[in-house]
Amino acid sequence: MAFHYIGHVVDLTLLKGLRVLDHLARNNEPLGVSDLARELGLTKSNAHRTLQTLADAGYISRVDQRGRYACTLKLFELGSAVVARTDIRQIADPTMQALASATKETIHLSALDGRDVVYIHKIESPQPVRAYSSIGGRAPAHCVASGKALLAFTRGSLELFSDPLPTFSPRSLASVDALAKELETIRQSGVAINWGEWREAVRGIAAPIFDATGTISGSIGISGPAERFSETAIVEFIPDVVEAARAISGALGHNVARASAATPREN
Secondary structure, three states: OEEEEOOEEEEHHHHHHHHHHHHHHHOOOOEOHHHHHHHHOOOHHHHHHHHHHHHHOOOEEEOOOOOOEEEOOHHHHHHHHHHHOOHHHHHHHHHHHHHHHHHOOEEEEEEEEOOEEEEEEEEOOOOOOOOOOOOOOEEEHHHOHHHHHHHHOOOOHHHHOOOOOOOOOOOOOOOHHHHHHHHHHHHHHOOEEEOOOOOOOEEEEEEEEEOOOOOEEEEEEEEEEOOOOOHHHHHHHHHHHHHHHHHHHHHOOOOHHHHHOOOOOOO
């Protein structure tokens, strides 16, 4: 079944299949027909047909006698093919390793996907208490340093948001106006800070990465528990994070000297 809208056609069957696939991929446990029908608001017959189609295509498989399904490695293969074309991971890795060695904290390389930030590369802190995250994981962009660094230099990013903003801690930005002011500050300073706006006990610092055309390509960030990320520690970390972003930008062909002499502008 398909519905026609101005300029394009929406295939509801395809959308239903993608919703089921996305839900299975993000769930920690395999799910059966009844689970999916209840959680996604589908009829059992629709859920069963969708699962069967995805299984026939090789994206999911039945994993137990209870009739539950889980994703296969086909999704990983597709994701890996996309990531393999993202040279920024390979280019950024030496700088990320150096930053991790210097700070002993968790380092993230991030990209923007709508209102979310996606962690595309990570170096784990060696310390027993550290910020939890995973490669491929997401976070609300307006609540984390890496996301705010990306939003600040992405044209039209504020148009993705409307009031009230979703909040996750008492420190979360709650309005578009507050976010706009924060992004302007980031454009002026070249660095973003998360004061526990997503997880109250976790703080972070991030800076934007630009390519040869001056377009925002990602952000590099450092994060850790609030008890180690005091205001004093954050001030001490900022030069290292900014320098790491400049180094990666330079490796991507960005004219760092010219950019540092100019006021950062939204791309």
